[in-house]
Amino acid sequence: MDHLHSWLLTQVAAHAHRLVAEGMGAVGARGYHYRLLSSLIEEGPASQAALGRRTNIHLSDLVGALNELEDGGFITRNTDISDRRRNVITVTPKGRDRADELAERAKTVQDDLLGPLSQEERDILAGLLRRLLDHHAPAAAHRPGRRGDAAGS
Amino acid sequence: MDHLHSWLLTQVAAHAHRLVAEGMGAVGARGYHYRLLSSLIEEGPASQAALGRRTNIHLSDLVGALNELEDGGFITRNTDISDRRRNVITVTPKGRDRADELAERAKTVQDDLLGPLSQEERDILAGLLRRLLDHHAPAAAHRPGRRGDAAGS
DNA sequence: CGCCTAACGTTAGTGTGCCTAACGTTAGGA
């Protein structure tokens, strides 16, 4: 009676997805923006390829998302002089404000989503999900530990 | 340090999503098919509208999914003589076989997804997710309890 | 040096899931 697991998760995910999209969409953003800005702030500037690895966002999707962020003036793209194949992505001050804004919205979304759960239960859930994620996405789960892949000289 | 909750869920969801899509896609099906056949078998025939409510699949998407299932000979569509607005959807014997096939695949996917978790932990996770789903989708969470909405005489 | 391989960024297109909007039909109450 538990062949429901997989679609149960996808169902909850759908709601999470929708709530995130709504919350972010209300200020003209989307999930990718939040993920990218967070990663850039918490782990520093990076090339697009490195960013994609850190955030688990596909390279091809990154282009568009970064274009949007660049258009909004939230990030800058500078070709790495030491390796001209790379674009070094840096957050602007305006981008930091944006990140704060999105983080706040994310918090609201989260409270809404996890409403019926106590703090303890939320921690348990987070722990379980974290383990699943670590298992399926060995790279860049939370604190990467693998540095030196960024934009260094 | 736990503003990660929401995107953590979406990340895990992405993997679940991918695994399901792969598993189902390997036999020319997709998540909707499994959801629909399961619902039809477990809760009996229904009109499309009722089916949509039970499975949380949008009416407009249902049309296409049912077309696919009908083309495969897994379900039949018959207009309800007592209410000619309705199509009564029924599973064929072939559809039952298909459901078994998909259920088996779903189980494999689930085992893969939840690999690192013990049975006890899986139950805990399922419980937490179930509560979230019940909260956000009051209708048709698992055992609906709300009958009389199907295709009755 | 030239050659080859690999990484990088970019574009185009696909698939899945969820959604809105509109339309014609059928039922059923006012």
Add this chain to the structure above:
DNA sequence: TCCTAACGTTAGGCACACTAACGTTAGGCG
């Protein structure tokens, strides 16, 4: 009878993830 509601259908859009292809740049190696 009229009006409203539910039904099924079609067309389209959005978010996220993915594949395939292309030109550019780096760097190893003969």
